[in-house]
Amino acid sequence: MVNININGQDLTVRENCTILEAALINGFYIPTLCYHEALGFYGACRICVVEIAAPRGQILVASCAYPVSEGLIVKTDSERVINARKLILELLLADCPDAEIIKIMAARYGLIETRFPPEEEGKCILCGICVRACHNLVGAGAISLIKRGKNKAVSPPYESVTSACISCGTCETMCPTRAIDIKVFDRIKSLHEYEGRFHTQRCNICSKYHVDNEKPGSVNNWIEELQ
Ligand code: FES
Structure with missing residues (x-):
């Protein structure tokens, strides 16, 4: 002690x-x-x-x-601590204008607005919780932090289709800003609100979801539709 x-x-x-x-x-x-x-x-x-x-x-x-x-x-x-937190929250408010938890935290420190130019949209604060949970708790390793600086984002590795996601929803549950929104309907899965989306198919043997890259409407087709 x-x-x-x-x-x-x-x-x-x-x-x-x-x-x-x-x-x-x-x-x-x-x-x-x-x-x-x-x-x-x-x-x-x-x-x-x-x-x-x-x-x-x-x-x-x-x-x-x-x-x-x-x-x-x-x-x-202390005053120094409060000022440091306010600055961090102002930066997060600008970077993630749609994240409710950031607005609530900022309001606790009397912040309604930010001095910094805000992004048009965004919830992901790049805290890495989803990625670490997927790797360290689930052991799936289906998502990673990719790119650097302003372009840094959560995505399947190499922004490519992955068969590693098992649709467990751990990333969505643990995300502090609710940036991840998993939807599974008609075998189509949207993993991230702003980033990667990819299809899944339930495996007949293990009953988990895996990516179905061959079917019509697969991630590649979806990306084409979005472009
Ligand atoms: S650096 Fe401590 S909570 Fe993020």
């Missing part, structure tokens, strides 16, 4: 846990987006930022990734 201080309160917490875990277990609220307890930390969104006392002064760290240590002093809601 180690002794730490959060917002002026002395606490004894488990060794090797993160600041986020120590805070949550002791009733301190820290917002998160890319963290999920079933998947561990990822460090992509930085909304969980907190301020700690370091040897060279106060610094901001991602609480989901930073381990506690003896004597650590943490502030979860």
Whole structure:
């Protein structure tokens, strides 16, 4: 066990846990987006930022990734922390104008609008939860984060048809912004609201869904229809 201080309160917490875990277990609220307890930390969104006392002064760290240590002093809601979270939320509001959870989080910090030019649409914050869940929990590996920078997106690997998706819906269930909307009707499956769509067919042997690339109306035909 180690002794730490959060917002002026002395606490004894488990060794090797993160600041986020120590805070949550002791009733301190820290917002998160890319963290999920079933998947561990990822460090992509930085909304969980907190301020700690370091040897060279106060610094901001991602609480989901930073381990506690003896004597650590943490502030979860200092002015610097609030300003950092507001900036992150403004960027997310601009990037994902359709994500309700981002609007709700922003409103908590008094933000209705963003200073940054907004995209026309978007819900995906690229937190990677869907991809990590598909790979690490389900073991299917049907989706990945592809491309870089502004073009980064969730998609089947190489933006190609994949037979790996088993229609389990884990990605949809765990997505914090509801960017993934799985619909299965007439053997046609839409995996992502804005990105890849591909057809599935239930396997007669294992009863799971697999991609049916040969049938009329397969993903290739669908892509042609969309173009
Ligand atoms: S929740 Fe910690 S970086 Fe996203």
